[in-house]
Amino acid sequence: MKTIPFLCAFLFGLILLCSAAANKSLVTIINSYHSEFNWVRMHNGALKRGLAGRADISTHYLDYKRTTPEQSALNVKKVTAACEKELPDVAVLTDDFALKSFGQYFVDKGIPVVFLGVNGNVRDYVTKVSKVTGILERPLVKRSVVFLREILGQRLNRCLVIMDHSMSSRSFIRESLQDKRSFKICNVKVDVEVVKNYKEWQQLVQSSAERGYDAIIAGIYFSLYDETGKYVEGDDVMRWSAKESPLPFFALWDVSIGKNRAVGGYVLSGVDQGEEALIMVRRILDGENIENIKPVIAKKGTLIFSLYELRRWNINLPREMTRDRGAVRLVR
Known part of the structure; x- marks a missing residue:
């Protein structure tokens, strides 16, 4: 007879569980x-x-x-x-x-x-x-340039922003830049270049210094294909760019930053x-x-930098920037 109350309680609990699952x-x-x-x-x-x-x-x-x-x-x-x-x-x-x-x-x-x-x-x-x-x-291009000017000082006068030809890139240029491919901010001349494929991306990166630029920002780069039509993974694009770029290479996404990737940037987070x-x-x-x-x-971005890439490019963050604890996140 003692088992009856226990059985009733068990069945009642089971009913509640099933009801919760159903709802x-x-x-x-x-x-x-x-x-x-x-x-x-x-x-x-x-x-x-x-x-x-x-x-x-x-x-x-x-x-x-x-x-x-x-x-x-x-x-x-x-x-x-x-x-x-x-x-x-x-x-x-x-x-x-x-x-x-x-x-x-x-x-x-x-x-x-x-x-x-x-x-x-x-x-x-x-x-x-x-x-x-x-x-x-809203990828933080303009705000990124402001911070890079603060970090690089007179070393930064011209900046190249490179983007793929994806729907996201086209929408960003239309909505956030009002279709302007060139603008000036904090005395820095910024040019936005849109590439159709990975080869064009590589050519722009490799020729950036001789074209008079001082730094590169990788915008949206996740829709690039090589000459055979094969998709190039974003991580491969970033590793190649970091290795082959003649200039400090920055980015707008937190996943882009780290050793053998971008130096850093004012980035958005997934x-x-x-x-x-x-x-x-x-x-x-x-x-x-x-x-x-x-x-x-999307809420304001975060300043993230790679310690390894900062040392490799001999870049020192301003003391005022690092003094505020939590203002800058440093990764490997």
Whole structure:
């Protein structure tokens, strides 16, 4: 007879557990890029850690940067078929291609959309912008030049910014630079060059000093192909550039900095954007109307430098910059 109360308690607990599982929300994350891409791992990791126990997560990858337009279209069709079965409570769309491909799709189904890493104008991707929210990405080119001028002083008079020909690059130049490929800031002349392939990238890097530049900033470089049409991994681009550049080589992304990579820069973080998007997702899951959650520009960047590359290029950070604890993050 003593087993009956125990059995009843066990069954009641089981019912509560099943009920909780049945009521768990579903969040679908659709990434523009591939799963091994460091940027993707960082923001997805932040989202998954923050939603653990709160929602089930379904993750898809469009692999846009490494594939042909035809293959990208096929990937969109495959993910669309999967989403037809899932019908999530919230869709998270990372970077421009995912928002362009699925923003309107989810809006039409009445599913809230949170985006991150978007450089373009959201109105170009969805008709009802009040039904989407998220993190607008603005690579910190101008602010980076200001900091580099402070660090390099009179050594920096002309700076070359190199970008690939991707959708993100074109959107950034249009939205953040107002299509200006040359400008001056803090008495530094800045030129923005867009390359069509890896060979052009290499040629620009190698000829930068003889063309009168004093430093290079790598903008967006994750969509480069060699002469045979083979995709060149971003990490390989950065390692080659750091080795072969005749000038100090800086970057706009935290994943680009370290030994045998970029010297440093005022950078954006995938973790930060993932955490900012996570807050919005949680608010929606808690019942808040998405129309009350306004898009924001990604939080200010972080100064990160490689100790190894600073020594290699004989660059000393100003004492005022390093005195403020936490203002600069130093990595190997």
